[in-house]
Amino acid sequence: MIGLKKYFFLILVVFAFACQRQKEPRTIPVEDFFKSQSRVGYRISPDGKNLSYLKLEGKNRNIYVEDIETGKGKSITHLEGMNIVFYFWVSSNELIYYKEIDAATNQSDIFIVDKEGKNERALVSNEKSRLRVIEDQLIDDKYLMVSSNRRDSTVFDVYRLNVRDGGMEMIAKNPGNIVDWRTDSEGKLRLATSSDGVNSTFLYRASESQPFKPMLTSDFKDTFRPIAFSHSQPNIIYAISNINRDKAALVEVDCNTGKELKNLFCNDTLNITDAQYSTKKRKMSFVVYETWKKEKYFLDDSVKQVYEDLDKLLPKTETRIFDMDEAENVFLLRTFTDKNPGSYYLYFVNTGKLRKLGDFNASIKEDEMSEMKPVSYHSRDGLLIHGYLTLPLHEKAENLPVVVLPHDGPVSRTLWGYNPEVQLLANRGYAVFQINYRGSSGYGKNFVAAGFKQWGDKIQDDIDDGVKWLVKRKIADPKRIGIYGIGFGGYIALNGLYLSPSTYACAVSNSGVINLFTYLKSIPPYQKPNLQMYYELIGNPLTDIDKLRKTSPLFQTDKINAPILLVQNSKDPINNQGEVTQFVKNLKKRNVSITYLEDDGDMYAGKNQPLRHQFYKTLDEFLEFNLKRK
């Protein structure tokens, strides 16, 4: 009996230990968060019979085409390295791919190949010009509508490219300021956008034989984004517009007058960021608006039905359809949640069947990830600021070390969803605080405009007020708050160290701007309207010279005392490498701890995985040393 009791006790101890173990989340290796997938770039052929993707084998990445019905696939290209940057189907039988030859200047050779991997021929090779595709389906089985800067490197003209013999015939000459060309549902070139860098003018023509006439003009504060031409009325386009509104709406515009005819979806609180048009059904399917995450409002009940069916098959997860066949029967989709990077699926509408293609990142286990909660607070001037808080798993939300993560931009935003960077930090025990400070997109025109000329000013206040809010709620340990950002976020991080010196224990800047003068100087002086826009966004270097100096980290090295991790791409045109070196030198002279990591490539490009790993490992160590030791 005693022996039995002993055993019982032992079992209890083992059980308790096991429970204990469960509560202590394992430290997931950095590599697991940033695994590159072996298959990327899924596409469906227009006839819905073939699935294609880029498959990584060893160090080579090639295009594979798979028969959807039989599941048999083979590689149709045989290139060494990871040079295929982009590809698409131009017909049910043929694909075009871009083979990068110079990453720095964005130059590629372009090839066409059939789905069996035969009849490969170069369309463009060894040219200094660049080619953009306007209409990705072959016209008359041999023409592709493209724009190219072969005539003048600064402007893109429109050409009809014969994929059979490589011949190019110009069909529209760029007068010099057209930045975008659009076709209607028939593939006719009928809309052009001209821009001086600030104001965009939309030009319209009823048919290809007529000249373009200006339709309306929007400045940089406005959004006007054509979605599609109406099929029944050729002079009407659907567009997302916030001209004369705060929140963007989906509107119908008469191209002859430039006037809005009616609102398809308009709401005083919801800001439309995207809309989808179905070429098959010849009507708008849905609009996308952003609250704390992207949501859809359906304008077509049959589309709504499709999504509802999908929701039943894939409950409690976000789905994004990113490719479909012409018949709108076979969908390529991706799922995700905040805790799950998700998977790729094929969905067959007529049978209602779902086929899983692969996980985005199989190393990530959902139960080891943390929840991303939307939060909001009022900034000191009363503006409501939204953000997200991700708390480390199995830890009390009390006195935690915090990493503040301002997004790049500033006209951009943090959206709900899986973010490997955030999850990495949460796994290491930090509360991650992401803030959509004023100037962020997604909340309407006024919110964006509130960020103008507030760099290092009210934008910085929004961040600091968010931190104060966290400290007041006792979630954050005020002595262990770090700030880390990329690009503009990096600029905010560095600013935080001297504008509110006692708030942050350390800062990490990845490609952050350190000198606003240099940033403004990167706009050529002859682009006067563009320059004017930046003066309005940031400040005029002639009249606001003092303010710009006070909000440029480079001038403020005397006031910085906290440790910094600085990561800089030496080829980044926004920063002057000499100034970065000077910045580091000045801090070192003052014995401020600075870790400087220089790289010579974009670490977010797929090829640069070792660079990315090195950065995140350094980040991990840096934060550990500066936030956990205390």
Add this chain to the structure above:
Amino acid sequence: MASEKKDGYRKNFSLILTFIILMSVLFLLSLVLAYRFSTKYIENEFVSEKVNVLEQSIQPYNDFFQKKLPEVSFYNGYLDSATAAAFVDTVLLEYPFVSKVVFYDSEVSNTPVSDGLNTGKFSFGPKNIYQFGSLVPLDSVRLFSRDNTSSFIVGDDFNTLALKLVSFIESLDTTQVPGQDALFSNFSNVRSNKITYLNIPRFEDLKVYKEMLRKQLQPNPVYQQDMMSFQLDPYKIKIINTQPLLYQYVKIAPLTYDPLDTTAVYLSTEINLPGPFSDYKLYFISSKSFIEREIFSYFLPIALAILFFYGILVLVAVLIYRNLNINQKMFKLQYDFVNNLTHEFKTPVSVIKIAGNNIKSASSLTDRELKLYGKILDEEADKLNGLMNKLLAFTQIENKAIELNRDKIRIIDFLESTVETHRLKHPDFDFTYEVSGFTTFVTDPVLLGSLFDNLAENAYKYSPPERKQLHITAKLAKGKVVFRFTDKGIGIPASEINNIFKKFFRIQNQYNQNGSVGLGLAFCKELVNFMDGEITVKSKVNKGSEFKIVLPYNDY
């Protein structure tokens, strides 16, 4: 025997003397060498330390050159007169050697300029020129403007750097980003007492500049460039004398400065200033006496250290000599002891041998003879036995091998029996005693008896025949029993009084020519110590001695 003694213990004074002389020579030699070394060292320091003075003094300039100067570039050409004035103010305040700053607010364009530089289609000229400085009057801050070109000719400073810029752009390799060093050296011009610096544009802008050399760009681009010319005053450099004990005077002097009056009483050295101050040097001068003071202060601790070690060596030598002396004495005592002991044993042994011989050789022995020989043999055997017991007891006590008995004794009875025993032995012994303060006393009677016997024997032995007296007083004082043995004997010389309790020590005199081992008093001391008491002696030669024994008093 005497020669043996000499061989064993020879005091070799010449050896000791040699040692001391050699030591002293070494001491003096090391002092001399230390002084020579100090002199050389300080003289070397005088020459080499000037680098440190230069480094410290020129530090603000390096700071200015490496940290402040590039700040002009940070503005990327956007500097205006107000900001430039504010910038110059901080420069003038922080770096007193900057005396005046000329600011050229300039432009690079395709439009030819009248003042400035035109090369091909590339034009570079000032819009406005300002001068700032503490001595510049307010009305002459602006030297030049495009509306009023008459008052100032675009000077040498501007043109030199403009030419440098153009030649740099002409040879610029547009496929490769130039290094920071190349950029810095091409955008700055360091001349005597003057540094001119032009803000370094971004690489993209440089590429445009290169294009502008050859062709007219449309639309006509205008790039802002800021040039600053800093006039420097070398005499305003603050000299930081890091070695005030080495350098009496440090001053900045022109490169050609070489005073004739530097006679033998002065020591001097110099070092050139770098960069724009290269026409000047730091001149260091110190008088010889000043240097000597420094040499002495450097030498002093070394000398003290040598002295200290020498002192320790001498001390060690003295200690070794003393130990040798003591050992020699100890050897002598032991030697004497063996001698005496042999003698001591020899007497009874020879008496026994004679008695034995007599008995052996006699044909018949009378009763009286038999009794006599028996008595002799018995007595001599007792003597031997007593001798051996004494030796044994001493060794035992010395090694703490026996245990202390505790018996209660009546002190009067004890003294009476002791006195009786000695009177029987020596009828001529005048032995008296008195007791006061106590009657009984707890102690080891055997040991106490032994102690009293020894002292009584000594008193008898070391007294001339006419004064063989001993008086014992026993009294209780302050919780202790005090015994005093007072005799009228020969006394002990003061020089020997400290030695009498030592083992094997005997005073050479007529009374102990035979029959003394030199253990008696040492034994007494050991006994008293063993009983937790103390023994002391007071004595006067030829008057008598008094031994005082203090024992702890116990009555239970």
